[in-house]
Amino acid sequence: MSYRSHRRAALDESQPLAHRASHARSCALHVANGLRVQREAVIAAVAKRTGADLHAPADGDALARALDCLEALRLRQLPLDA
Template sequence: MDESEALSHRASHARSCALLVAQKLGIKREAVIERIARKTGVDLHEPQSTTELLIALTELESMRLG
């Protein structure tokens, strides 16, 4: 969440987190990314703001803790 990094770079890290969650849940990363998009309206492939990224990460954490 280092705001000195470009949003696209931070989004890449969030997608890596999505991969870890997917592995824990036994599903594909893209399924996690799609679920986040459905629940939050945030596309982790192209988040539009830091706020969107935080919303997506909060949902990822929720999924991880399940």
């Protein structure tokens, strides 16, 4: 699946949060591949910036914040190590 497909699935509020988080982690993998870093480095950067843990997001709002951050990292609007 593509980044956009995973993002769309992660934003689907009709799905359980754990399933949506799995799609968000797949988005993180796509971003990591584009930046040539480990997925965990991207997940850690997202957690630092947003307070949202992609391994166990607190709620849908946290997941949405994380996805917004992933999008900014993917588009290189934010540096990974800030």
